[in-house]
Amino acid sequence: MRSSALALLLVITATGMSDGYAGSPADAPLATALNRTINVTLPDSHNVFPPGEGAEIANSQCMICHSAGMVTRQPPLSYDQWKLEINKMRSAYGAPLPENEVDSLAKYLTTITGKQQGK
Numbered sequence: 001m002r003s004s005a006l007a008l009l010l011v012i013t014a015t016g017m018s019d020g021y022a023g024s025p026a027d028a029p030l031a032t033a034l035n036r037t038i039n040v041t042l043p044d045s046h047n048v049f050p051p052g053e054g055a056e057i058a059n060s061q062c063m064i065c066h067s068a069g070m071v072t073r074q075p076p077l078s079y080d081q082w083k084l085e086i087n088k089m090r091s092a093y094g095a096p097l098p099e100n101e102v103d104s105l106a107k108y109l110t111t112i113t114g115k116q117q118g119k
Contacts, residue, residue, distance in 0.1 A: 047067065047068045047069055048063070048068055049062070049063075049068045049071070049072070049108075049112070050072075050112050052108055052111060052112060053104070053107075053108060054104045054105055054107060054108025054109070054111075055108065057097070057101050057104055057105045057108065058071070058105060058108060058109070061095065061096070061097045061101070061105070062105075064095070064096070065089075065093070065095070071109070071113065072112060072113050074113055076113065076115045077109070077110070077113070077115065078110065078115045079106050079107060079110045080106075082105075082106040082109045082110055083102060083103070083106040086102050086105055086106055086109075087102060090102070
């Protein structure tokens with residue numbers, strides 16, 4: 001897996017004031033004095049999901065935000081429970097997983113970490 005690095009740039013408006021600044025414009029700090037670059041290095045994950053039908057979906061979609069280990073250490077979930085979790089990731093957190101891959105991913109996660117349907 002490629003190394004992940006994230007650079008955050010805090011940008012202040014051209015006048016040097018944010019919308020929430022309540023002081024006098026003359027007392028506002030200059031924007032150039034407030035601009036900063038912060039480098040954040042995220043940990044690499046060399047682990048991927050176990051092989052199986054759906055692993056490629058998990059590796060390409062789940063690992064955008066989660067490590068494989070974080071997902072595989074979850075309590076056993078049924079197919080329906082995994083579908084709820086996956087759809088929560090899509091709706092609440094904006095996971096870019098296409099809707100037509102939800103069922104395949106839920107089936108895969110059930111086989112590697114969850115309860116078989118009906119148990």
